[in-house]
Amino acid sequence: MVTLNAYLLVSGLLFAIGFAGVLLRRNIIIIFMCLELMLSASNLSLVAFSRFNTVNGLPNYNGQILVFFIIAVAAAEVAVGLAIIVALFRARRTTHVEDMNSMKG
Amino acid sequence: MPPVAFIIFSVIMLVFGVLVVVNRNPVASALSLVVSFLGLAALFVSLDAYFVGVVQILVYAGAVMVLFLFIIMLLDLKAEARRKINVVPMIGGCVLTAVLVLQLVSVLNTFEPGKKSLVEAPLDYAAAAAARPAVPEGKSDTIKRDLRENKLPDVRLLGEQLFTKFPFHLQIAGVLLLVSTVGVVILSKRELK
Numbered sequence: 001m002v003t004l005n006a007y008l009l010v011s012g013l014l015f016a017i018g019f020a021g022v023l024l025r026r027n028i029i030i031i032f033m034c035l036e037l038m039l040s041a042s043n044l045s046l047v048a049f050s051r052f053n054t055v056n057g058l059p060n061y062n063g064q065i066l067v068f069f070i071i072a073v074a075a076a077e078v079a080v081g082l083a084i085i086v087a088l089f090r091a092r093r094t095t096h097v098e099d100m101n102s103m104k105g
Numbered sequence: 106m107p108p109v110a111f112i113i114f115s116v117i118m119l120v121f122g123v124l125v126v127v128n129r130n131p132v133a134s135a136l137s138l139v140v141s142f143l144g145l146a147a148l149f150v151s152l153d154a155y156f157v158g159v160v161q162i163l164v165y166a167g168a169v170m171v172l173f174l175f176i177i178m179l180l181d182l183k184a185e186a187r188r189k190i191n192v193v194p195m196i197g198g199c200v201l202t203a204v205l206v207l208q209l210v211s212v213l214n215t216f217e218p219g220k221k222s223l224v225e226a227p228l229d230y231a232a233a234a235a236a237r238p239a240v241p242e243g244k245s246d247t248i249k250r251d252l253r254e255n256k257l258p259d260v261r262l263l264g265e266q267l268f269t270k271f272p273f274h275l276q277i278a279g280v281l282l283l284v285s286t287v288g289v290v291i292l293s294k295r296e297l298k
Contacts, residue, residue: 002111002151005219010115010148012209014122014141016202021126023198026188029131029177033138036169037122040145043157051152052221056236057229058257059153061266067157068267071164072278076285078169082176083292089180 007048015041028088028095032081039074043067111151118144131177135170142166153228155259230255 018041021034050063089095117140124137142165149158213219234252248265251258267275 001222001224002108003220003222005213005216006111007148007152008216008219009209009213010119012213013119013206014145016206016209017119017122017126019205020198020202023201024195025126027131027182029173029180029182030125030134033125033134033173036165037125037138037141040142040161040165043161044145044148047149047152047154047157051154051223052226054226054228057227057232058262059228061263062270064154064157064263065267065271067154068160068263069274069278071157071160073281075164075169076282078172079289080285080292082172083289086176086179087292095180095182 004048004052008045011041011044011048014038014044026097028085028097028100031097032078032085036074036078039070043070046070111148114144114147114151117141118148131182132174135173135177138173139166139170142170153257153259155257156263228257230257 015038018034018037021037022031025031025034046063046067050061050067051059053060053063085095088100092100094100119141121137121141121144125134125141128134128137142161146158146161146166149155149161230252234249237246237249237252240246240249248258248261251261
């Protein structure tokens with residue numbers, strides 16, 4: 001059967017993929033998507049912990065509530081982040097992070 | 106959920122996660138991310154977290170990714186031209202990721218509580234129904250009724266916890282969403298003066 005460690009390993013690998021994307025890619029939108037990937041990876045381990053630590057025969061719902069709040073914050077973060085990217089694109093006509101190397105543009 | 110399904114959905118999630126990073130075309134990346142999130146939602150459902158799984162599909166695969174695709178098309182981004190690859194950051198990124206994965210594997214190898222399987226942590230609806238506090242005369246406990254009928258009232262249990270134990274946090278989240286909405290409107294104005 002599937003163990004807690006299997007879920008944690010999959011979640012850690014997803015986090016590593018997102019982490020590699022943030023470090024390796026130079027397109028700001030892809031970097032932003034990889035941040036979402038990392039947030040979701042943490043959600044997976046939280047839900048796994050919640051399911052494996054049963055309280056009175058039910059999952060420990062505190063973990064799932066934290067996931068609920070993470071999703072709410074992530075949605076707000078995406079909205080603000082994409083607005084900043086659009087504003088940045090208007091000012092610089094690029095989404096490449098290496099072209100954004102001076103302030104007050 | 107049998108291990109076969111777990112493996113299939115994990116592989117879908119991880120492969121499309123890699124495609125997000127590897128694809129040069131931003132639209133292809135965004136669509137890979139949608140498929141990756143669908144695999145993740147299936148894993149949530151396998152952990153009896155039906156509400157979180159549905160929210161993952163609705164909010165991430167639905168709303169957030171539509172926003173991403175909309176912005177990609179608004180900015181009219183084409184596939185990136187091949188640029189000179191900077192060797193040092195590339196190697197640094199790969200090494201850091203490899204270190205992260207190695208550390209993860211070594212920690213999980215020695216993590217004894219994690220060797221528990223889903224069979225050893227069964228859901229016990231009868232015990233859960235018995236543990237619920239008595240309700241006043243004339244009121245009925247729908248969660249208890251569902252548990253007695255051997256159903257998991259996932260959304261009701263989550264909502265009960267959310268509104269009894271964390272009402273303040275919920276209001277803070279509401280304020281956060283309001284602030285971000287106002288922030289987006291200000292940021293999106295034509296003139297940033």
